[in-house]
Amino acid sequence: xxxxxxxxxxxxxxxxxxxxxxxxxxxxxxxxxxxxxxxxxxxxxxxxxxxxxxxxxxxxxxxxxxxxxxxxxxxxxxxxxxxxxxxxxxxxxxxxxxxxxxxxxxxxxxxxxxxxxxxxxxxxxxxxxxxxxxxxxxxxxx
Numbered sequence: 508x509x510x511x512x513x514x515x516x517x518x519x520x521x522x523x524x525x526x527x528x529x530x531x532x533x534x535x536x537x538x539x540x541x542x543x544x545x546x547x548x549x550x551x552x553x554x555x556x557x558x559x560x561x562x563x564x565x566x567x568x569x570x571x572x573x574x575x576x577x578x579x580x581x582x583x584x585x586x587x588x589x590x591x592x593x594x595x596x597x598x599x600x601x602x603x604x605x606x607x608x609x610x611x612x613x614x615x616x617x618x619x620x621x622x623x624x625x626x627x628x629x630x631x632x633x634x635x636x637x638x639x640x641x642x643x644x645x646x647x648x649x
Contacts, residue, residue: 539579540565547584552616553608554589564590568598568616568623580620583612598623603630 543565550557552566566585569575572595585593589608593601602609609631613624 539577539582543579543582544584546579546618547615550584550615551586551589552583552612553585553593553602553605555611555615556586558586562586566590566593566598568619570595570597573597578620579618581623583616583619597626599626599630602627603634606631 541560544560544563548557549560549563551563563584564587565582566589567575567577568581568583571577575581575597598612602612609627612627616624
């Protein structure tokens with residue numbers, strides 16, 4: 508082994524934690540998944556239901572196909588039904604017309620990147636203005 512090469516394990520000077528740099532990609536994904544579920548309290552950020560891990564999924568706030576990444580600021584906990592309903596859309600596009608889901612998302616998705624939070628809030632304002640400016644929509648209050 509080369510001098511100075513950290514090898515498969517090394518101790519981080521900052522956190523004093525042993526990291527296994529030989530960790531498989533699957534193991535790293537599983538660990539990130541568990542960490543995000545725990546961070547979000549095993550709660551779907553769209554409907555607020557608390558569920559066991561086998562009924563939850565990770566959702567990309569900004570989908571990968573739209574330029575999103577696998578960072579923890581772009582990943583949230585979602586139940587399968589909500590993840591399916593959102594589909595491949597960015598969270599802001601899905602939540603613009605979903606008032607209850609948007610309020611729940613803004614309450615529980617505290618760890619997302621600030622730019623994602625702003626996009627959801629701006630889309631909501633735009634949707635509210637569109638409903639207000641549309642005379643054909645009439646009064647939508649119950």
